[in-house]
Amino acid sequence: MPKVNSRSLRFTERHATKYAASLLFIGLSLPATALADERYDALIRQARSGDTAPVLAYLSQRRAQEGLSLQQRADYIQVAGWAGHDEEVVALWRADGAALQRDSASLATAARAYRNLKQ
Numbered sequence: 001m002p003k004v005n006s007r008s009l010r011f012t013e014r015h016a017t018k019y020a021a022s023l024l025f026i027g028l029s030l031p032a033t034a035l036a037d038e039r040y041d042a043l044i045r046q047a048r049s050g051d052t053a054p055v056l057a058y059l060s061q062r063r064a065q066e067g068l069s070l071q072q073r074a075d076y077i078q079v080a081g082w083a084g085h086d087e088e089v090v091a092l093w094r095a096d097g098a099a100l101q102r103d104s105a106s107l108a109t110a111a112r113a114y115r116n117l118k119q
Contacts, residue, residue, distance in 0.1 A: 044075060052083040070099055074106045081109035089113035 043055035059076040062068060068076065073096045080088045093100075093110035100106045 044079075047079045047082065052079050055079050056083060056085075068096075070103075074100055074103045077106045077109050081113060086113040086116045090117060090119070 040058075043058055047055045056076075056079055059068065059072060059079070062072070063076070073092070077089055077092050077096075077100070080092060089109055090113050093106070093113070097106075097110060
């Protein structure tokens with residue numbers, strides 16, 4: 001039976017421990033992300049059914065604290081449009097419109113807001 005080098009065995013054990021710890025960290029962080037996405041999706045569904053205030057408050061706060069992803073910027077413009085907040089839509093479009101040029105829903109919402117404000 002071949003001899004096992006204890007030094008290489010310790011090296012392998014250390015790597016196995018680091019690998020297991022990494023997998024555990026990833027596994028524990030996924031549910032938090034999933035819950036955040038689930039909460040956001042629930043706010044969007046609520047806005048689609050007519051209650052836009054909660055998601056507008058959430059997006060406004062998040063924009064001030066962390067910034068928004070492109071999808072969240074587009075959602076913010078859409079929901080503000082549903083709520084009839086034309087001034088807010090125009091302000092958001094002026095701030096983020098260059099990044100959202102290819103998003104037809106945001107462009108249409110901004111165009112309606114500009115029309116409503118006669119700008």
